[in-house]
Amino acid sequence: MNKPFYITTTLPYVNAELHIGHALEFVRADAFARYKKITGHEVFFNTGTDEHGKKILETAEREGKNPKEYADLYFEKFKRTVSALDISEDVHFIRTTDAHHEHAAQAIWRLCRDRGYIYKKNYQAKYCVGCELEKTDSELDENGRCPIHPNREIELLDEENYFFAYSKIAPHLEKLYGDKPELVIPDFRFNEMKAFLSRGLTDFSISRLKSKMSWGVPVPDDDEHVMYVWFDALTNYISTLGWGSDDLSLYEKFWVNGEKIQFCGKDNTRPQSMMWQAILLAAGLPTTDHIVVNGFLNAEGGVKMSKSLGNVVTPEDVLKEYESCAGDLASDVLRYALLRHSNSFEDFSMTAENIREYYNAGLANGLGNLVSRVMKLAEDYLVQSEQQNLLAHIEKDSSFKDVMENRFDFKLAMEIVWIYISNMDESIQKEEPFKVIKQDREKGIKMIKKLVLELLHIANLIEPFMPKTSAIILDLIEQNKKPEKPLFLRI
Numbered sequence: 357m358n359k360p361f362y363i364t365t366t367l368p369y370v371n372a373e374l375h376i377g378h379a380l381e382f383v384r385a386d387a388f389a390r391y392k393k394i395t396g397h398e399v400f401f402n403t404g405t406d407e408h409g410k411k412i413l414e415t416a417e418r419e420g421k422n423p424k425e426y427a428d429l430y431f432e433k434f435k436r437t438v439s440a441l442d443i444s445e446d447v448h449f450i451r452t453t454d455a456h457h458e459h460a461a462q463a464i465w466r467l468c469r470d471r472g473y474i475y476k477k478n479y480q481a482k483y484c485v486g487c488e489l490e491k492t493d494s495e496l497d498e499n500g501r502c503p504i505h506p507n508r509e510i511e512l513l514d515e516e517n518y519f520f521a522y523s524k525i526a527p528h529l530e531k532l533y534g535d536k537p538e539l540v541i542p543d544f545r546f547n548e549m550k551a552f553l554s555r556g557l558t559d560f561s562i563s564r565l566k567s568k569m570s571w572g573v574p575v576p577d578d579d580e581h582v583m584y585v586w587f588d589a590l591t592n593y594i595s596t597l598g599w600g601s602d603d604l605s606l607y608e609k610f611w612v613n614g615e616k617i618q619f620c621g622k623d624n625t626r627p628q629s630m631m632w633q634a635i636l637l638a639a640g641l642p643t644t645d646h647i648v649v650n651g652f653l654n655a656e657g658g659v660k661m662s663k664s665l666g667n668v669v670t671p672e673d674v675l676k677e678y679e680s681c682a683g684d685l686a687s688d689v690l691r692y693a694l695l696r697h698s699n700s701f702e703d704f705s706m707t708a709e710n711i712r713e714y715y716n717a718g719l720a721n722g723l724g725n726l727v728s729r730v731m732k733l734a735e736d737y738l739v740q741s742e743q744q745n746l747l748a749h750i751e752k753d754s755s756f757k758d759v760m761e762n763r764f765d766f767k768l769a770m771e772i773v774w775i776y777i778s779n780m781d782e783s784i785q786k787e788e789p790f791k792v793i794k795q796d797r798e799k800g801i802k803m804i805k806k807l808v809l810e811l812l813h814i815a816n817l818i819e820p821f822m823p824k825t826s827a828i829i830l831d832l833i834e835q836n837k838k839p840e841k842p843l844f845l846r847i
């Protein structure tokens with residue numbers, strides 16, 4: 357019996373403008389979820405929206421809406437983006453305003469409190485509402501502002517709050533980091549977190565006075581406080597499985613007995629691999645197996661994408677541009693650019709112009725052209741009944757399997773496939789099956805059959821990354837037909 361897999365993205369705040377950098381995380385998680393399903397695992401794939409907190413309250417007020425109304429609109433927009441990225445249809449959406457989620461957040465609070473990890477004290481702190489994180493002076497820039505949110509004033513808080521006993525759980529976190537060197541992937545992020553841990557942990561505030569900030573989950577047994585965002589939001593990873601409800605079957609299957617993988621961007625490393633693991637340990641629940649962290653996708657020159665700089669590329673922009681030359685495969689064009697031409701773990705830059713180059717080189721001239729050439733030969737010279745067994749097994753490709761399963765390096769996995777593609781191009785050029793078939797039919801047929809099988813292997817390998825393209829190629833092979841027009845017209 358194959359192990360079940362639990363795979364999740366982080367939940368974007370509902371006031372975030374989703375650019376292709378955010379799409380990267382969803383597409384990576386989706387590619388891994390699809391890969392696991394294809395290789396015979398049962399998968400629970402989670403995403404959703406983080407809907408509480410001051411930032412959302414502020415944005416809603418600015419737009420003259422109540423926060424729930426505002427969140428509802430954003431959630432619908434988020435679902436449309438997710439579907440435009442061709443994220444697996446069986447993905448589960450959790451909203452942190454769902455009643456069962458709020459109930460679970462209160463249940464985990466009680467558990468942590470009753471086990472001695474939550475207490476009340478006076479709170480004074482510098483706080484970035486943009487990050488929804490407390491900042492120490494050393495984390496602020498020369499103007500006393502958050503380097504990620506230089507346009508926001510840092511807030512000074514002074515009130516009575518509930519605190520999470522980070523310092524008390526620290527020895528358990530140290531043991532976790534000692535026992536699980538692959539908890540955070542890649543290594544350098546794991547080492548960053550270990551260094552953070554070794555500097556000592558400071559307890560952090562997990563509530564706000566309701567009178568000052570009402571938009572949150574009520575703290576159990578205290579009418580004056582609401583939970584602050586992280587404590588509430590992080591719980592989604594298990595509330596989505598029904599933890600805290602009467603039916604624990606999904607939680608047991610995927611969180612207790614499954615392998616649990618969380619994908620996130622580098623700005624989310626600390627909340628996912630430290631705070632959330634600490635909350636789980638404090639509640640006495642199993643911790644995550646791997647947190648896979650990607651770098652930032654920046655605009656030209658390594659500059660952050662931002663509305664004010666006018667350099668934002670959205671998923672919708674890309675899809676619109678490629679609909680005319682790739683039709684339904686436009687979502688695969690975006691997935692291709694993000695998965696093959698990203699860096700799996702470090703920061704990288706990508707512009708609309710870059711995507712055009714990647715498209716022409718890798719898809720129009722590369723894969724698309726190869727499909728046309730091979731399938732023309734097949735249609736002209738092969739009899740369909742001659743075709744060999746079309747079932748192929750993706751996991752039999754050991755180098756591909758290794759980079760997918762052990763290294764989570766999707767860029768490298770794609771590179772392997774594109775090496776196969778260029779090798780095939782080269783061998784067609786060199787061995788000229790289109791000439792051979794006219795002189796030695798038997799030899800020519802053998803060569804064409806081999807090409808079709810190699811193309812079949814490629815179609816199987818790209819399924820997690822470019823599901824629609826994969827399906828079209830498999831269909832052409834099955835029907836022994838060349839495409840009516842190129843899959844990817846040059847742009």
Ligand SMILES: [Zn+2]
Nearest residue numbers: 484487502505
């Ligand atoms: Zn910030």
